[in-house]
Amino acid sequence: MAKLLAYTDGACSGNPGPGGWGVLMRAMDGDEIVKHRELSGGAELTTNNQMELMAAISALEVLERASELTIITDSTYVKNGVTGWIHGWKKNGWKTSAKKPVKNVELWQRLDAAQARHQVTWEWVKGHAGHPENERADELARAGMAPFKKTA
Numbered sequence: 001m002a003k004l005l006a007y008t009d010g011a012c013s014g015n016p017g018p019g020g021w022g023v024l025m026r027a028m029d030g031d032e033i034v035k036h037r038e039l040s041g042g043a044e045l046t047t048n049n050q051m052e053l054m055a056a057i058s059a060l061e062v063l064e065r066a067s068e069l070t071i072i073t074d075s076t077y078v079k080n081g082v083t084g085w086i087h088g089w090k091k092n093g094w095k096t097s098a099k100k101p102v103k104n105v106e107l108w109q110r111l112d113a114a115q116a117r118h119q120v121t122w123e124w125v126k127g128h129a130g131h132p133e134n135e136r137a138d139e140l141a142r143a144g145m146a147p148f149k150k151t152a
Contacts, residue, residue: 002027002034004069006059008078009127009137010051011145018148019046021055022140024133025062037062038136040144051141052078053107060114068119074127074134078111083122086112 005026012019020042027035039058042051052075059071073079086108089095094102094109102108125131127138 002029004028004067005133006056006069006071007125007133007137008052008055008059008071008073008075009134009141010048010053010055010075011138011141012046012048012051013145013149016045016047018145018150019043019048019051020141020143020145020148021051021058022137022142022144023055023059023062024136024140025059026133038140040140042141042144042146042148044148047104049075049077050104050107051145053104053111055137055141056082057107057111057114060111060118060120063118066117066119070121070123072123072125072134074125076124079122079124081108082111082115 005028007024010021020040023039025037026033039062056071056073056078088097089102094105096102125134127134
């Protein structure tokens with residue numbers, strides 16, 4: 001059985017500002033790539049964290065059937081949020097431990113629903129550190145942002 005990997009990244013020009021997200025998906029049989037897919041998109045006015053969330057959401061929502069996959073992100077916000085903080089937020093009615101509303105709650109709820117039908121392992125990788133798949137996800141995120149950037 002092939003191992004499914006999704007490398008995700010978000011980018012923003014200004015925070016908030018125009019932003020993009022990118023996903024590099026690979027099905028691997030050992031060291032051999034048996035399937036390769038790239039996704040990207042963006043928004044005119046967004047934040048880096050929102051684009052990081054959209055990349056992960058998109059990786060999960062594009063899958064047509066329940067799958068086992070590993071999502072590799074360079075966002076500690078996404079990884080820590082989805083593997084830790086989200087459990088408390090849900091228990092507290094989507095409030096933080098300080099009783100404040102969770103930022104980006106609609107995206108967190110969408111990510112929670114998207115991952116519910118899959119078996120997901122979350123991994124963090126240092127961004128902009130020469131990791132080829134993460135660098136490609138970053139390129140895809142920048143490509144997703146491009147249509148929303150104002151040209152001089």
